[in-house]
Each structure stands twice: as structure tokens, then as C-alpha cells.
Amino acid sequence: MPPADDLPSILHGVAPILDRWSYLAIAGVIGVESFGVPAPGQTIMIAAAIYSSWGRLDIFAVAAISFIAAVLGDNVGYWIGVRGGRRAVHRFGKYILITPARLERAEKFFARRGNRIVVAARFIDGLRQLNGVIAGITAMPWRTFLIYNTIGAALWVGWWCTVAYLLGTHLVEIIEQLHKYMYWAIGAGMIVVGTYIWLHLRHIRRRRARAATTPATVEDAPA
DSSP states (O other): OOOGGGSOGGGGGGHHHHHHHTHHHHHHHHHHHHTTOOOOHHHHHHHHHHHHHTTSSOHHHHHHHHHHHHHHHHHHHHHHIIIIIHHHHHHHGGGGTOOHHHHHHHHHHHHHHHHHHHHHHTTSTTHHHHHHHHHHHTTOOHHHHHHHHHHHHHHHHHHHHHHHHHHTTHHHHHHHHHHTTHHHHHHHHHHHHHHHHHHHHHHHHHHHHHHHHSOOOOOOOOO
16 A cells, blocks of 8 residues: 555645544545635545545545535535625725625626536635635525535535546646646637627627617507
8 A cells, every 4th residue: 555655745735634634634624625714625635535546545435525524614604704704895805805896796796607606616726715605795595505516516526536536646747747738728718718708798789789779669649
């Protein structure tokens, strides 16, 4: 059975806590990360899945604990956002450029596309940690948040546990190879996003132009 030193270097930081606390470490780190505390939740899950490929842990237990901790942690974050997040934004938001007007726009954005954001946020650093808090602040209905957060957590855990278990230590080598093409991917992504925004704005301008040129309908006056 390979020693912990055989883990890729970027996973060495979580090895001691994983060696000592095992499944409790997975639950604790992912749980606190999910309600906003900076913690290596994804890193420890990947390391635990690699441990499972060596026979040190059970992959199904790793996946189940990771999933439960992610869902519960996000719900804690949601209630933090509901109970105190809005007051904190109105009081301190100006110092981090979050004004009441911007918060109102975020609420409208969540109302239209919040479900997709909640699902995708699990895969994005920064959003993963604050996903629940933001949903709570913007008053997203809890049942809606719970459903889509559960879907996002299941996809996140399923993806990383499966990939890390099957590829083991080769996973990091593959990621490092992909990083060589990171800037090309970012550039392509910016082009796609920019094109989408341009097309969307053009569609809005054309729709407004049509509305402005369409004559108003006047009902016939009674005889």
C-alpha cells in the first residue's frame, strides 16, 4: 500500500489530517468550506478518493460523507445568508463594493437563473464556498435551493470521486498538462461569452426598436 508521500505534492497539505481523522476529516473540512470558511474541501475529497484506490478508505463511504457534508454545509450557509447576510451587506457592503442596488440586481438575476448557478457553483472556487450564503441573501426559496444544491453536490462528488479513484496520482499529472492550454481555453471562453453578450444586447436593441415603431392600437370609439 503506497505511503502518503506518494500523493502529488499539491495534496500533501491535507494528508496529515486525513491520516489522523480519516472520514471525520472529510466531513469537517467539506462541511465548513461549504458555508464560507476557506478550507481545502475539494482537495481533501480528491486525496481521500486516491486513498480509496489504494485500499486505505472505502470509496462509497468517501462519496457519501462528502455529499452529505456538502449539502448540510451549504444549507448552513443559506441560513447564515437569510438571518444576517442582508444586514451585513447593507452595513459593510460598501467596503467591498456590494451596494444595495447591486444586491437588488443579484436578486433579480438569481430569480431568473439561480437554479443553474447553484448547480454550477460547486465546480467554481469562490462560488463553491459562498454559494449558500449568496442564495440566502438574495432570498432564493429554500426548497428550490435545496433541490438544485443537492443536484450540484451529487454531480461534484460523483465527478471528482470517480475521476480521482480511477486515475489515482495520475490525475494531478493530467491537470498539470491541461494547465499548459489554460490560457487558450480562457481566451476561447472569453470570446464565447463576449459573443453571447453582443448577440443578447443586439436582440434587446432590435426588440426595443420594433416596440418603438409599432403603432399603438386604439380601440374604436362607441357609436
